Amino acid sequence: NAGVTQTPKFRVLKTGQSMTLLCAQDMNHEYMYWYRQDPGMGLRLIHYSVGEGTTAKGEVPDGYNVSRLKKQNFLLGLESAAPSQTSVYFCASTTPFEGLDEKLFFGSGTQLSVL
Amino acid sequence: AQSVTQLDSHVSVSEGTPVLLRCNYSSSYSPSLFWYVQHPNKGLQLLLKYTSAATLVKGINGFEAEFKKSETSFHLTKPSAHMSDAAEYFCVVSEGGYGGSQGNLIFGKGTKLSVKP
Numbered sequence: 001n002a003g004v005t006q007t008p009k010f011r012v013l014k015t016g017q018s019m020t021l022l023c024a025q026d027m028n029h030e031y032m033y034w035y036r037q038d039p040g041m042g043l044r045l046i047h048y049s050v051g052e053g054t055t056a057k058g059e060v061p062d063g064y065n066v067s068r069l070k071k072q073n074f075l076l077g078l079e080s081a082a083p084s085q086t087s088v089y090f091c092a093s094t095t096p097f098e099g100l101d102e103k104l105f106f107g108s109g110t111q112l113s114v115l
Numbered sequence: 116a117q118s119v120t121q122l123d124s125h126v127s128v129s130e131g132t133p134v135l136l137r138c139n140y141s142s143s144y145s146p147s148l149f150w151y152v153q154h155p156n157k158g159l160q161l162l163l164k165y166t167s168a169a170t171l172v173k174g175i176n177g178f179e180a181e182f183k184k185s186e187t188s189f190h191l192t193k194p195s196a197h198m199s200d201a202a203e204y205f206c207v208v209s210e211g212g213y214g215g216s217q218g219n220l221i222f223g224k225g226t227k228l229s230v231k232p
Contacts, residue, residue, distance in 0.1 A: 004158070035222075040124065042205060042222040043159075090158055104151075104220075106158030 002026050006091050006107035013081045013114045021076040021110050023091030031094045032074040033058075033104070034066060036087040043090065049074055081114045088112070117142040119208045121223035129231045134178075134193040136226045138206035141187065148189045149207040150180055153225075159205065165189060176200070201230045 004025045013019055023032065030051050035043040045058030049068040063085060065077045074093075078085060088111050092104040122137040140146060147166045151159040163174025170182040176199075180191045189206060206223040 040224055042224040044222070045220070092159075103161045103164070104159070106160070108158045109156070 004091055004093055004105050004107040006089075006110050008110060009108070010111050011113070013078075013112065015082060015114060017081050018077070018079050019081065019112075020078075021089055021091075021112075023074045023076070023093075023107060024072055025074075025091075025093040025105070026072065027093065027095070027105065028071070029093035029095045029105070030071075031096065032068065033092045034064070034074065034076045035090045035092065036060065037090060037109075038087050046076065046089075081112075083114045086112060086114045117146065117208050117221050119206050119221050119223040121204075121206050121226045123226050124224065125227045125229070127229040127231065128196045130198055131195050134191070134196045134200065134228065136191040136204050136206075136228065138189045138191065138223060139187055140189060140206070140208045142208055147209045148180075148182060149209075150174065150178070150189075150191050151205045151207060152202050153205065154202045162191070162204070196228075196230045198230050198232065201228055203227045 007022045033048040034046040037043050044060045046060055046064050047055055047058050047066040049055045052071040055066045055068055067075045088109050090109050091107040094104050118141045120139045128134055145167055149164045150162040152162050153159045162178050163172045165172045165182045173179045178193045180189050182189050203225045205225050207220055209220045
């Protein structure tokens with residue numbers, strides 16, 4: 001049972017380049033999330049999805065797009081990377097069907113640097 | 116609107132001494148509260164959660180937290196620190212039974228715990 005897997009683990013981009021971060025979970029979870037973590041800022045929600053084919057904006061969605069074409073995958077795209085998007089990105093998933101258990105399962109993160 | 120404040124950005128303790136990581140929250144409704152731990156270069160892991168049952172919540176690795184509504188606090192404690200406890204700790208608040216589904220989990224800015232030998 002791999003849990004939540006993020007690829008890639010590290011990436012360096014030049015300003016203006018595009019890329020896609022992949023999150024895959026094998027727990028059949030309905031809910032998936034993308035967060036960014038910056039020093040002293042905690043985690044901030046970028047986008048989230050409550051099911052296949054649905055996405056919604058979080059706290060800091062600008063400059064990012066997402067897709068959830070398959071239940072197990074949640075993709076985060078940067079169309080034109082900016083230095084302000086240098087961050088560590090975490091994917092998480094959970095399910096509402098374990099009572100009120102809102103435990104999030106996190107991936108190990110993607111460290112992105114935009115030069 | 117809900118919010119969460121971790122009162123210390125960095126706490127340093129000696130091995131074997133008690134740990135106290137402070138968290139205050141603001142919420143319009145009965146909140147769910149969580150503590151997550153992040154070890155270096157790892158994702159976050161749930162330590163414990165409060166969801167309106169017992170006010171004293173026991174978590175993994177000997178940690179516990181007490182929900183105090185009158186003080187709007189949810190401080191994390193451990194009687195005796197271990198070197199392996201060195202990590203960053205996040206207090207999280209959500210409103211509603213499925214706050215996570217609405218994307219309204221609010222993370223504190225984190226407290227980095229250092230443990231000296």
